[in-house]
Amino acid sequence: MALLREIQGYIRSTGMKPTVFGRAAVNDPRLVTDLKRGREPGARLSARVRAFIAAEGGR
Template identity: 60%
Template structure:
């Protein structure tokens, strides 16, 4: 899953905890854990996470 890979790279680069990222991104501290366990994100969730990742990368 490309989204999860992008999140993992971001977490490693920034040192942000998984729960902190999920809470900041979509108000769900279990987001990353759930994605690792097979949660399939919808298009709205993907868009929100992608927007946060691209905004933080600049």
């Protein structure tokens, strides 16, 4: 899952907690946990997450 790797890289580089990231990016504090458990993100969700990371300065 490329999206999960991107999120984990961002979280690692910023020190942001996964729940804080999920809430800030897509208003879902369980996002990262759910992705780790196999949740398949749709195109819109992936785009929103990537837009958030880009707006915050990437990694």
